[in-house]
Amino acid sequence: MNRSLGAYADIVGTPVIxxxxxxxxxLRGIKVxxxxxxxxxxxxxxxxxxMVPLMRDLGLDANWKVIRGTPTFFSITKSIxxxxxxxxxxxxxxxxxxxxxxxxxxxxxxxxxxxKADIVVIHDPQPAPMLGLCPNKRGRWIWRAHIDISRPARSxxxxxxxxxxxxxxxxxxxxxxxxxxxxPQFIIAPSIDPLSxxxxxxxxxxxxxxxxxxxxxxxRPLLVQISRFxxxxxxxxxxxxYHLVRKVLPVQLVLAGGGATDDPEGAEILDEVREAAGDDxxxxxxxxxxDAHRTVNVLxxxxxxxxxxxxxxxxxxxxxxxxxKGKPVIGGDVGGIPLQVTNHHxxxxxxxxxxxxxxxxxxxxxxxxxxxxxxxxxxxxxDNFLLTRHLRDYLTLFAWVLKGEGKHTIMI
Amino acid sequence: xSPFEIKDCALLRQMSGLPPAVNLRELRERIAACSPxxxxxxxxxxxxxPSTDYPDYRNDFAIxxxxxxxxxxxxxxxxMIDPYVFPSMEELRQVTLDIIDERLSEAFMxxxxxxxxxxxxxxxxxxxxxxxxxxxxxxxxxSAISLMANGSIYFHVLEARRRNPMGVDDFSAWLQGLEGxxxxxxxxxxxxxxxxxxxxxxxxxxxxxxxxx
Numbered sequence: 001m002n003r004s005l006g007a008y009a010d011i012v013g014t015p016v017i018x019x020x021x022x023x024x025x026x027l028r029g030i031k032v033x034x035x036x037x038x039x040x041x042x043x044x045x046x047x048x049x050x051m052v053p054l055m056r057d058l059g060l061d062a063n064w065k066v067i068r069g070t071p072t073f074f075s076i077t078k079s080i081x082x083x084x085x086x087x088x089x090x091x092x093x094x095x096x097x098x099x100x101x102x103x104x105x106x107x108x109x110x111x112x113x114x115x116k117a118d119i120v121v122i123h124d125p126q127p128a129p130m131l132g133l134c135p136n137k138r139g140r141w142i143w144r145a146h147i148d149i150s151r152p153a154r155s156x157x158x159x160x161x162x163x164x165x166x167x168x169x170x171x172x173x174x175x176x177x178x179x180x181x182x183x184p185q186f187i188i189a190p191s192i193d194p195l196s197x198x199x200x201x202x203x204x205x206x207x208x209x210x211x212x213x214x215x216x217x218x219x220r221p222l223l224v225q226i227s228r229f230x231x232x233x234x235x236x237x238x239x240x241x242y243h244l245v246r247k248v249l250p251v252q253l254v255l256a257g258g259g260a261t262d263d264p265e266g267a268e269i270l271d272e273v274r275e276a277a278g279d280d281x282x283x284x285x286x287x288x289x290x291d292a293h294r295t296v297n298v299l300x301x302x303x304x305x306x307x308x309x310x311x312x313x314x315x316x317x318x319x320x321x322x323x324x325k326g327k328p329v330i331g332g333d334v335g336g337i338p339l340q341v342t343n344h345h346x347x348x349x350x351x352x353x354x355x356x357x358x359x360x361x362x363x364x365x366x367x368x369x370x371x372x373x374x375x376x377x378x379x380x381x382x383d384n385f386l387l388t389r390h391l392r393d394y395l396t397l398f399a400w401v402l403k404g405e406g407k408h409t410i411m412i
Numbered sequence: 413x414s415p416f417e418i419k420d421c422a423l424l425r426q427m428s429g430l431p432p433a434v435n436l437r438e439l440r441e442r443i444a445a446c447s448p449x450x451x452x453x454x455x456x457x458x459x460x461x462p463s464t465d466y467p468d469y470r471n472d473f474a475i476x477x478x479x480x481x482x483x484x485x486x487x488x489x490x491x492m493i494d495p496y497v498f499p500s501m502e503e504l505r506q507v508t509l510d511i512i513d514e515r516l517s518e519a520f521m522x523x524x525x526x527x528x529x530x531x532x533x534x535x536x537x538x539x540x541x542x543x544x545x546x547x548x549x550x551x552x553x554x555s556a557i558s559l560m561a562n563g564s565i566y567f568h569v570l571e572a573r574r575r576n577p578m579g580v581d582d583f584s585a586w587l588q589g590l591e592g593x594x595x596x597x598x599x600x601x602x603x604x605x606x607x608x609x610x611x612x613x614x615x616x617x618x619x620x621x622x623x624x625x
Contacts, residue, residue: 175532187427412539
């Protein structure tokens with residue numbers, strides 16, 4: 001994707017674009033290098049795919065470098081990743097040495113560009129040792145943690161911390177995800193791209209086509225939860241909520257997501273969901289491929305109510321996507337969902353299948369409330385969770401680290 | 413006549429370094445010890461933060477007390493604090509502590525939050541920049557405001573109250589320094605109750621206040 005900022009003007013409004021251009025002017029010509037571990041697939045690559053071109057469009061000299069590694073290296077970094085997210089894992093000294101060595105090899109290839117950069121953003125743990133390998137750095141180095149490291153495996157965090165504590169600043173997606181570090185820690189929430197396949201406006205004819213493909217009845221309300229078949233997303237709880245509603249209202253349910261094919265627990269959860277659904281033709285359990293973005297978009301748009309009944313959650317971008325499609329969201333009161341769902345305004349926060357069923361019934365009997373919430377929801381996302389806000393946060397951080405570190409307010 | 417310089421600002425939230433609070437007593441202890449920037453952020457920056465659209469109350473302490481401690485009484489008391497009427501952050505701090513102390517002395521047990529719903533103490537850095545745009549005549553103000561980003565509204569209306577020695581917004585301060593009788597506009601601007609408005613709503617109220625001939 002190589003869209004220019006102007007492509008978003010009709011969606012976010014001219015003042016937002018002008019604000020970004022003004023910030024871009026302040027930072028014109030600065031050399032920014034992002035470093036991560038993959039050029040495609042995964043959330044970080046998705047972000048950098050739009051962020052780097054948009055930074056260039058604003059006049060920054062933005063660059064994106066991807067580290068290369070052996071399967072062993074990526075197996076080690078997968079363990080680090082899991083350990084940071086709380087799984088009980090440990091690595092041997094030899095594995096840590098191997099991790100460092102691959103970083104050293106990559107650094108030697110990127111040395112020149114990293115040494116000359118005004119800002120280097122290192123994404124996630126894979127390239128974290130890069131800073132220590134760059135004694136002749138000129139610029140400011142920022143570590144960006146995209147994952148929840150609030151409850152890490154201690155041995156993993158102890159070693160990784162020795163790399164990341166030397167950075168000039170770090171970024172986390174939510175305050176709950178952060179670890180105490182001896183440098184400024186900023187909070188930058190994730191965002192969605194309103195022009196991506198998953199979020200772009202679609203023709204009604206395409207919606208009708210998918211509705212027909214999945215055998216959905218246009219005359220009855222539709223509840224949709226999009227998520228991996230993962231225990232923490234509580235898909236069985238969603239089916240239970242559906243059953244409670246179904247006793248009194250003729251609703252349909254779609255549970256759609258991926259994650260079962262290569263994940264033993266995912267397959268187990270999928271079996272549990274199918275068992276809970278039984279032979280009810282109005283419960284549609286859809287195992288979608290990971291690139292079915294457009295189908296997800298359609299299903300969210302076909303929904304009357306979007307559900308995200310998680311019992312543990314990260315930021316919850318599927319909630320953001322549902323809100324952006326103008327749907328009230330009934331979501332678990334966990335993770336980043338309460339940052340997006342405000343009771344009576346953009347949806348309802350719930351804790352149990354009973355709570356979800358109660359709110360579904362209420363909303364289906366109050367269509368005007370649903371419409372009002374949907375409108376509020378879309379505007380809330382427009383103001384806070386589109387990629388333009390995400391870009392602004394990065395530019396603000398760059399301006400702060402380059403021009404005003406240590407001050408509460410800087411005037412430029 | 414000096415033109416009105418339209419500024420804009422962007423805010424970035426930062427961890428304060430204080431441990432999170434899990435109950436009302438810990439909230440009190442942290443508020444007593446936190447920096448003025450932390451206090452300012454939780455009372456005054458809420459309109460630029462994404463998580464508080466249409467809150468029950470307009471400061472983070474009251475919202476947390478209501479939503480996570482389930483203590484509506486202290487939430488109502490904290491929620492009525494207007495941070496802009498205090499000449500200093502220390503006085504604002506003292507009033508906040510008094511309210512919490514009063515509640516702690518009344519309550520049979522210390523209200524507490526479930527794990528995962530702790531209060532995180534934050535502060536913000538604000539980058540203010542010149543948009544390069546100028547308003548030279550009062551009759552241009554309405555159209556200029558209608559084109560402003562939310563950051564400009566925040567800076568010229570809310571942040572200005574902390575910055576200006578008179579504790580007023582930048583628009584009416586500018587009008588006050590002009591020749592001519594702009595009292596009606598100044599009064600209309602200063603009568604806008606920003607407490608329960610989003611920045612977009614403040615903007616449309618401002619346009620209305622200065623757009624009526």
